[in-house]
Amino acid sequence: MKKPIIRIAFAALILSASLTSCKKTEDKIQDAKEDVVDAKVEVVKAETEALKDYEDYKTEISKKITDNELKIADLKVKAIESSKDQKQRLNERIADLELKNRELKTKLDSYANYSADTWEAFRADVDQKAAALEKEFDETNTDKK
Numbered sequence: 001m002k003k004p005i006i007r008i009a010f011a012a013l014i015l016s017a018s019l020t021s022c023k024k025t026e027d028k029i030q031d032a033k034e035d036v037v038d039a040k041v042e043v044v045k046a047e048t049e050a051l052k053d054y055e056d057y058k059t060e061i062s063k064k065i066t067d068n069e070l071k072i073a074d075l076k077v078k079a080i081e082s083s084k085d086q087k088q089r090l091n092e093r094i095a096d097l098e099l100k101n102r103e104l105k106t107k108l109d110s111y112a113n114y115s116a117d118t119w120e121a122f123r124a125d126v127d128q129k130a131a132a133l134e135k136e137f138d139e140t141n142t143d144k145k
Helices: 002-081 084-110 116-144
Strands: none
Touching: 002 084, 002 116, 084 116
């Protein structure tokens, strides 16, 4: 008589333990799903922010490129008004400046990876190239005076 009661009690204990553990597993699954959703939201926010940073930066550098094009146009006018020797030197500088300005624009337009890792390196490289180009424009204007 004791054996069937013990077996029934043991079976009930196993059944209740399995039901309790199933509930905990369901809670764990739900928590994991919520964590995944939260992680996806964070990724979307980070990507959106990175894209906005890039677009703002692209606008800033595009303005510099446009300013450089205007400076090049001014240099072309000055080259026309210069002596033959000075005109040749200016035309060589103008061709070099135009090439570097186009390279800067191409680099800016070709950036397609908006990850944080590549963004900082890209931005530093473009900033360095833009600063070097600005310095060349200043030197060209100083040389002519």
